[in-house]
Amino acid sequence: MAMRASDRRLLGDRQGRRTMVWIMAIMIFLTVLAAAMGLSVAGAGAALDRQLAGRLTVQVVEADAARRDAAVARLLAGLRREPMVARAVEVDRAELAELMRPWLGEAGLDADLPIPAMVDVDLRQNDDAAVAVVTRVAHAATPAARVDWHASWLAPVRGFLRTLGWVAFGLVAVMATATAAVVLLSARAGLDTHRGTIDILHMLGATDVQIARLFQQRIAVDTLAGGLIGTLAGLAVVLVVGLQIGSLDSQVLAGLGLSTSDWLLIVATPIAFMLLAMIAARIAVLRALGQVL
Numbered sequence: 001m002a003m004r005a006s007d008r009r010l011l012g013d014r015q016g017r018r019t020m021v022w023i024m025a026i027m028i029f030l031t032v033l034a035a036a037m038g039l040s041v042a043g044a045g046a047a048l049d050r051q052l053a054g055r056l057t058v059q060v061v062e063a064d065a066a067r068r069d070a071a072v073a074r075l076l077a078g079l080r081r082e083p084m085v086a087r088a089v090e091v092d093r094a095e096l097a098e099l100m101r102p103w104l105g106e107a108g109l110d111a112d113l114p115i116p117a118m119v120d121v122d123l124r125q126n127d128d129a130a131v132a133v134v135t136r137v138a139h140a141a142t143p144a145a146r147v148d149w150h151a152s153w154l155a156p157v158r159g160f161l162r163t164l165g166w167v168a169f170g171l172v173a174v175m176a177t178a179t180a181a182v183v184l185l186s187a188r189a190g191l192d193t194h195r196g197t198i199d200i201l202h203m204l205g206a207t208d209v210q211i212a213r214l215f216q217q218r219i220a221v222d223t224l225a226g227g228l229i230g231t232l233a234g235l236a237v238v239l240v241v242g243l244q245i246g247s248l249d250s251q252v253l254a255g256l257g258l259s260t261s262d263w264l265l266i267v268a269t270p271i272a273f274m275l276l277a278m279i280a281a282r283i284a285v286l287r288a289l290g291q292v293l
Helices: 005-010 014-052 065-081 093-110 128-141 155-193 195-203 208-248 260-267 269-292
Strands: 055-060 085-090 117-123 145-149
Touching: 014 155, 014 208, 014 260, 014 269, 055 065, 055 128, 065 085, 065 117, 065 128, 085 128, 117 128, 128 145, 155 208, 155 269, 195 208, 208 260, 208 269, 260 269
Parallel strands: none
Antiparallel strands: 055 117, 055 145, 085 117
């Protein structure tokens, strides 16, 4: 039910309502930032998991080129016979040279230095048993083989992203709790301010539920107004940060983008806070009126 002008006059407190609007705007602004951080970090972690699931790299470090090539051939043949291995291919030597160019320079590459051979391996199942099979095959092909499990050496990064995501979602929960507390205080202050009006309404036959509905509607309007301000400000900050991340052209930061569902969740924040405020206001007012009567 929409709030009528007469209802607003009954609960007239312009200064208090302006303060409530700006408090809600600040809180929802911070909530939008925390939610955006949590959702982007969760998305980056999921993308990292997809990229690293079942991925291995086998390095063959051998100075003699002929023995290195023979070892790589034995390694590829052995890996392709294993049912747990979905794919095994040697990394192009020219690509490896390009990757090493920033560290060795042109002079280092022209010095005919031995470059280790690398074989990318995709597993059908991402577990220790499959990794053990690849390790056995690699060591059987050549003692110079070294197996790098991507998920293993990037586990600290994944753990950090998970922790950062939990911190962000924890902040959202804290802000929701703080919002409910602010609404409770505002409702109680409104009851004290309008005590005389409430007594007259009771004498005219108004019930506690009807009076609670007046406070509920007033707080809902204030929360929604503040929520829209805070959400627009938060979205502006998120967009600016997102554009800066995109301009960096970094593969490490590429996964920090927000999906369509993430944007919808963020936009729904003021509506969720409005519902939370309405419920908190209703409970607070009904409880306070019940204690008085």
